Structure formats: structure tokens, C-alpha cells
């Protein structure tokens with residue numbers, strides 16, 4: 001039930017209008033019953049039997065207004081007027097008062113959801129993205145929203161009004177014959193109760209299927225992301241086979257558990273409904289023959305009860321569709337309930353604009369401990385002082401914790417103990433977005449957004465002037481290749497920058513970082529995967545940046561960091577050595593050993 005409430009939560013903003021439009025839909029459905037009722041009454045008039053009391057009251061009132069009209073004609077006139085109201089007058093009103101609102105609520109909720117989803121994506125902790133790949137996340141979101149969009153009009157616009165109509169039918173039959181009404185109600189409760197019980201079992205299977213589907217989507221996305229590796233290792237056939245197995249597993253669940261379950265349920269439903277229709281016919285006929293009810297009431301009871309049973313099949317279909325969608329809506333609701341990360345930035349751009357920080361770039365790390373998992377510390381008692389404008393290199397074996405330290409600097413994770421201070425202020429106390437805007441990082445693999453080179457360059461600072469862009473490009477040696485591109489700065493680079501080489505992307509990344517004019521600039525192994533010429537270009541770019549701001553370099557190639565003011569050697573999560581290139585060589589420790597390995 002709590003998961004059902006979560007699903008309902010999707011529409012909570014539109015509760016009032018939803019209730020109103022559902023009630024109106026139910027009223028329209030119930031007015032449909034006027035026609036068979038009025039036809040029954042017409043039959044009574046034609047067979048010279050009395051009409052029901054409420055109709056007679058109306059006829060009497062009309063008779064007071066109209067003289068010289070005989071009673072049968074008046075009764076027929078009143079009944080025809082009722083039929084016109086319930087059909088011709090209702091027809092143009094119904095779509096606007098029902099369907100319009102049901103779809104409007106659904107589409108508005110869809111629009112709201114997309115906005116909320118983006119907020120969720122932007123605020124979830126970075127650890128979430130380490131564990132879930134884009135395909136899995138995107139699949140969950142798109143199936144969740146799509147299913148919600150279709151489900152609301154079906155449930156609010158069809159299923160509930162149909163159930164409303166069934167209740168109306170029960171009241172009509174009750175007014176005619178209590179015994180038949182009770183039999184009718186009992187059959188309905190039994191049919192719906194049993195169907196819902198079966199559907200609950202099927203929902204469990206749908207949940208399993210949803211997990212399988214998410215898994216398949218996640219692997220499809222992984223194949224797309226890693227397509228170069230797949231091709232390079234010629235593992236296409238293996239990938240295809242593994243994916244086929246996953247699809248086959250889904251197919252078996254769909255066909256032999258879910259689809260078969262629904263067909264068995266539909267078979268049972270249809271047979272039971274037909275049996276009930278026949279039994280009602282029998283009971284009503286017996287009542288008529290016994291003289292308990294009139295011919296008109298016989299026709300009305302038979303028609304409305306057939307209408308009610310005829311509704312059971314669409315109601316059953318709607319329950320089936322709802323059940324098929326339930327699992328993905330539930331999983332979407334769970335996604336939306338995920339708590340934002342402690343690293344979540346505020347999403348209010350005005351707030352950032354009015355709160356710009358400016359630091360000298362003095363950085364102090366004091367007694368810092370951290371582990372992704374508290375039982376396994378990665379960084380232990382890190383103490384480090386970086387003066388403004390200094391260039392500091394972090395070196396150490398793979399897995400020693402260099403990137404982790406930078407992640408803490410960016411506040412992607414919180415330290416378990418200790419502090420990081422910038423200009424004497426604990427970074428934990430600063431506005432996260434404002435603080436991050438004063439940092440910039442050039443990753444080994446620079447992220448490129450689909451758009452032009454200029455869009456990518458100005459990503460962190462769209463308001464920058466072209467002159468400043470050119471200056472940054474000059475320092476970052478982007479100028480060397482920009483003129484070779486077909487449209488210069490306005491060349492479209494394609495998704496993920498496929499039209500740029502590795503070295504070009506890195507230089508673009510450096511220029512992009514410079515354009516935000518950061519107080520602290522971080523290079524994450526920026527030159528480790530490049531050819532000699534690109535490396536030299538990037539090295540020159542970096543050299544001209546050193547001393548202009550605090551710079552931190554995570555480096556594997558020691559040749560790139562000789563000029564650093566301070567080299568910090570991390571070993572197994574602790575700072576093992578600190579000093580300049582020459583000092584560390586003299587110490588003849590880890591750095592010396594790494595240096596010897598690098599120069600071999």
C-alpha cells in the first residue's frame with residue numbers, strides 16, 4: 001500500500017482538480033443509465049402500466065404548466081427529454097469536463113516530473129553514479145514517466161468512472177428488485193476481488209521483469225559506451241550472445257509467467273461474467289413471470305446489468321495494463337525518493353551570481369581521514385599546506401589515493417575526520433556551488449558536450465568575452481589547431497567530442513578551465529595518454545599557467561612535474577614524502593625509486 005501511495009504522490013499537486021474531474025466523469029457515466037431506465041419506463045407507458053414514482057412526480061409538475069395534453073404523451077415527452085439530456089446535451093460537454101482534465105493533469109505531471117528528474121540527477125551523490133550506469137538510470141526514468149503519463153487518463157478517466165457506473169447500476173437494480181441487486185453485488189465483489197488477488201501475484205512477476213529489463217538496458221548502454229573496446233577485442237559475438245541470453249530470460253518471464261497469467265485470468269473473467277449475465281437473466285425472468293416486476297423493469301434490469309457486466313472486461317483490461325505498469329512506476333518513485341548527496345549544489349543560479357567567492361588559493365589539509373567505506377580507510381592523517389600560487393604535484397603508486405584527495409577537495413565526498421581549509425575557511429561551511437566555481441579541473445579524459453568548440457570552451461563561464469576566450473586558447477595552445485577546424489570556434493564537435501583528437505580535447509579542457517579563471521586549477525594526469533608532440537604542447541601550456549594561480553597536478557610521469565614547488569608523495573593513503581624534485585631525489589626514498597623507474 002505504501003508503494004501505491006508513492007505512485008499516487010506523482011499527482012499530489014493536482015489532487016483537487018483530479019478529484020473534481022473524476023467525480024464529474026463518474027456522474028457522466030451514471031447519466032448513461034438514464035437511457036435504459038427511460039426506455040423501460042417508455043415500455044411501461046406503451047403497455048399501459050404505471051411509470052415509477054419519481055417520473056410520475058415530474059409528469060404531474062409538467063402537467064400543471066401545460067394544459068390540454070393527455071397523460072401518456074406527457075410521460076413520453078418527459079422521458080424523451082431525459083434521454084436528450086443524457087445523450088445529445090451531454091455529448092459536447094463530456095470531453096471537455098473529463099478527458100481534457102485527465103490528460104491535462106497527466107501532461108502537467110509529466111512536465112513537472114521531467115523538471116524534478118533533472119533536479120534529482122543534478123543533486124544525487126556522485127557515489128550513485130559510480131554504482132549505476134546511464135542506461136540503467138535513463139531506462140528507469142523514461143519507463144517510469146511514460147507509464148505514469150498513460151496510466152492516469154486510463155485510471156482516472158476510465159476505470160474509476162466505470163466502477164462509478166457499476167455502483168449506479170447497483171442502485172438502479174436495488175430500486176427495482178432487492179434480491180437481484182444483492183446477487184449482482186455479490187458477483188461483482190467476487191469477480192473483482194479474485195481478479196485483484198491474481199493481479200497482485202502478476203505484479204510480483206512484473207517487478208522481476210522490470211529488474212531484468214533495467215539490467216538489459218544497462219548492458220546495452222555499456223556496449224554503446226564501450227563500443228571501441230568491444231570492437232578492438234572482437235568480442236561482438238560474446239556481447240551479442242550474452243545480451244540474447246538476457247533477452248531470452250525476459251521473454252520467458254513475459255510469456256510463461258506474466259502473459260500466461262493474464263490470459264488465464266481473462267479466460268476465467270470472461271467465463272464467470274457470461275455465467276453471471278445468464279444467471280441475472282434467469283432471476284429477472286423468473287421475477288417477471290411471477291409478476292414481481294413489470295415488463296419495463298425486466299428490460300431495464302437486463303439492460304443495465306448487461307451494461308455492468310460488459311464493463312467488467314474493460315475494467316479487467318485496465319487493471320491488467322495498470323499492473324503491467326505498476327512495477328516501473330514504483331521503481332521510478334523509489335528513484336525520486338533517493339536523498340540528495342551531501343555534495344549537492346544549490347540549483348538557484350541567482351544565488352550563485354550574488355555570492356561569488358574569491359580566494360587567494362591557500363589550501364590547508366589537516367588530519368584528514370577518509371574511506372569510501374568506513375571500514376577501509378583510503379586516506380589516513382593527511383596534513384598539507386599549499387601556499388597561494390604554488391604548484392603542487394601529487395605522485396604515488398596507482399591506488400595510493402591521489403584522485404580521492406581531489407574528490408574531497410571538490411566535496412564529492414565528505415572526510416570521515418579532519419578538514420580542508422581554503423583561505424582559512426573550512427570548505428564544508430562554504431556554499432558548495434559558489435566554492436566549486438572557484439576550482440577547475442582538467443581530467444585525463446576531457447568531457448565534451450555536443451555543440452561547437454566555443455560552446456565547450458565557455459561551458460563554465462558563458463558570459464566571457466571572445467577576447468578572453470582567445471587569450472585562454474592562446475595559453476592552452478588551442479590556437480594551434482583551432483584554425484585547422486572547418487569553422488574555427490564554430491565547428492561542431494559532435495557528441496563526446498569524437499571529432500577531436502585526445503590531445504586537442506585536453507588542450508580544449510585546459511582552455512575551458514582557464515576561462516573560468518579559477519583560484520585553484522587541478523590537472524588530473526593530463527598528459528599521461530598523449531604522444532610526444534601533444535604532451536610537449538600541453539606541458540608548455542601548463543608551464544605558462546604555473547605561478548598564475550594555485551595549481552595541483554596529479555602526475556604519473558614525473559618528467560611533467562619537475563618544476564613544481566612542492567611534490568607530495570602518497571603511499572598507501574598517507575603522505576610519505578614532501579619536497580621539491582631535488583630534495584626528494586636526495587632523500588633517496590619512494591620518489592627517488594619512482595624517478596629511477598620512470599627514467600628507465
Ligand SMILES: Nc1ncnc2c1ncn2[C@@H]1O[C@H](COP(=O)(O)OP(=O)(O)OP(=O)(O)O)[C@@H](O)[C@H]1O
Pocket residue numbers: 127130372373378396397398399400401402403404405
Ligand atoms: N568510488 C569508489 N568507491 C570505492 N572505492 C574507490 C572508489 N574510487 C576509488 N576507490 C578506491 O580508493 C583507492 C584509491 O583510489 P584513487 O583513485 O584515489 O587512487 P589514485 O592514486 O588516484 O590511483 P590512480 O593513479 O591509479 O588513478 C583505490 O583502492 C580504489 O580502489
